[in-house]
Amino acid sequence: MRQGALAYGILALLLAAVWGIELFLVPWTDPYLTDIVIRVGINLLAVMGLALVLGFTGQFSLGHAGFMAVGAYAAAASTLYAGVPPVGGIVVGGLVAALAGFGVGLPTLRLSGDYLAVVTLGFNGIIIVLIQNSPALGGAQGLTGLPVATTFGLTFTCVVLGGLFIRNLLVSPLGRVFEAVRDNEIATRSLGIDTTRAKVLAFVVGAFWAGVSGALIAYYRSSIFPSQFQFDRSIEQVAMVVLGGTGSLSGPLIAATILSALPEVLRPVAQYRMVIYSIVLIAMMILRPTGLLGNHELSDVLKRLWQKRPGARSTAA
Amino acid sequence: MSEALLELRKTGIRFGGLRAVSDLDLVLPVGVLHGLIGPNGAGKTTVFNLVTGIYEPTEGDILLAGRSLKGVAPAKVAAAGIGRTFQNIRLFAGLSVIENVKVGMHRHLESTLLDAVLRTPRYRRVEVEAEEQCRTLLETFGLLALAEQPADSLAYGLRRRLEIARALATKPRLLLLDEPAAGMNPSEADDLMHLIRWVRDTFEVTILLIEHHMPVVMGICERITVLDHGALIAEGSPDEIRRDPKVIEAYLGADVHAGPA
Amino acid sequence: MTLLLQQLLNGFSLGAIYALIALGYTMVYGTLQLINFAHGEVYMMGAFAALYLAKVSGVADNPTIPGAIVVMLGAMAFCAVLGMTIERVAYRPLRNSSRLNMLITAIGVSLLLQNLGLLMFGALQDFPSLLPEARWTVSGVMVRSNDLVIFGVTATLMVVLTWIVERTQLGRAMRAVSHSRDAAALMGIPADRIVVATFAIGSVLAGAAAVLVAMDKHTIRPDMGMTFGLKAFVAAVLGGIGSVPGAVAGGLLLGLAETLVSGYVSSTFRDAIAFLLLILILLYKPSGLFGKHVPEKV
């Protein structure tokens, strides 16, 4: 009883904070800063979905940006061709991306994990090729003339909803099953659990939030291009999850925040960005394969630090 | 057909040229505690893998309460009421002790994606019930104090116990235990064997047990099947098995009290 | 009819290249159960090494058959060293970690090489003729000397590889390791050395493929190994991952499918064919055309 009320209380509080900032802070903030924050928020949405798929369920998806593309173009098409308003378009984008996730995931997730990496990577490439060759979707020149609706408030409303959605899912029985699949799929099956179904479910949820993230991009600058959703974006997201910690939700979100703001700060070394990413990725796998936070959440780490302080004093005395 | 819970009929499997199990007949009446022994590499674990659908038999058939399990996927076999443990322990290392057991119970929890995300009253009720049942189970296995510890922090013997508790959480009719006492000292093994018998009586499960600690196997099993080179060489009561010359010969040279295969 | 013959010729030519690269994927997968994503970049680096060699040795200005052979052997040797280095530096420290970690590392190595290539070589470079080129028309079908070179080199390498795998001590050890690394170790086979040899052989084949493609296309790019490598991996899966004849069959099948589709349907969807085939084979015969289904040992 209390627990459920608490969850809704937190939701209301977070949304109030988001809209408070939107109404009272954003108008007086440097638009350049607001721009960075919105881009971070859009990345957070995609990365939380990937954290679920890769970090918690252990499924190596290399085409997350492909689902963003599906969401972005589905939203854009629904607005341009059917007059759906942006908020509806965001839902459409999420749902169509989820459907795509189902179509890609069902045949592949039955098999050993390696195939998923290849199929999702291929899917990312195919989606781009299809868009580039589809006149209705604007081809390589992209789609223009979309309404601008992606504000700080809308972006972070989605981030809060997505974050609570995934967090609630992770601490639920289904969340335990996802982690069980990651830790030992054979044992999970031996407990009567349909592991393919669990994997597909995680995959579909991840694709949904990637789709929402893509839809927000569609309504941000009134135009979208296929090149925004290429493979390097998928890799960047994998790097964020891996660096933040597989098996943690807050870790990847912290990593995503830092890594999406970093290029803005470090513009001069922009051309070395991918080189740095790849070296960090390799070094991390060899030296600290569980990432920054491992499978802990930020709250655990803070709690432990807090408890350590009086403890440390008493042992010293 | 009357009382047999599990029945293997001329079951066999080959891996390339190797016949890991051949022509095996085995009948387990409801409620029995049946031992499966044999030297290392005899095919005991393979029998478990055949029954649980991890391998599909290349010959013969396997019936659970009269229904064929041939070609049935592992998850469906488990859902039909067969729980098992693994010779090389397979716990969920990233989950706590109690969460491991809760995953075992998952099939019996009615809670959907939307329940979880929206925190419905049903979701909370189901979680509270699961928590209670799992705690009771952990208490039975002497693991309650460790409920919140990560599963991979447990000592070896406790991991084996946890794996049994997790399998029991699926509420099986038939429980397959693959060397549950491996790596335990004789007194721990003895405790575990009494626990297993107590589990059989309390939970009313049928148990098929692979074990190398001969004194305990002989002490608690009602019937014993002996495999060698994938084939049945003897079946009977512990006394009959003890005296069977074929069994003695199969074990000759091999230490009867040998550790894990 | 002429069109069909032309497509078949082109398809076999492309398929031979896929097969050469697919062999590297399949052999490494056989021993380590790792999709070596960096294999495509080894192939790419082989092309740039060949370009450098051709310029330094003067073969670029004066194409001859011995010169071309020297450049090709040089590129193959370079790739062997690169492949072995990758194994030693990036993969060996992870021999006992999870498959996911290995896979992420492989992606990291692939990205690293590709982006280093971009920084060092720019977006693309011209590749000179290493051989005098000629083309003939045989009853309407255009046959290029490059096609013949591709067939000749591929066939030679296949024969050598088959001999190594089937007839030598090394080949037997490789097969033992891919059957079971633990069992091979018990039999006294030094698994690490076999793994290194596998990387070397696969990389040598990729180096040869790189020179063949570069000679044929006359441009090379740092991202040439990305999609091409991935498709070669798909070819390996089509044939049955881990199977040497499977990689060859899968490569030829994929080459034919791609040229036939772009010839008769539309070249737009050429790049999608590989992944459509992949999804179909995963749905209907996950072990591939030549692969045997081996249940995981529990």
Ligand SMILES: Nc1ncnc2c1ncn2[C@@H]1O[C@H](COP(=O)(O)OP(=O)(O)O)[C@@H](O)[C@H]1O
């Ligand atoms: N998936 C498999 N592939 C090949 N051989 C296997 C497989 N599973 C088991 N075997 C072989 O079958 C034989 C019996 O093994 P097992 O059932 O594990 O014996 P144990 O009686 O010690 O449990 C062994 O020779 C083993 O190597």
Ligand SMILES: [Mg+2]
């Ligand atoms: Mg065994």
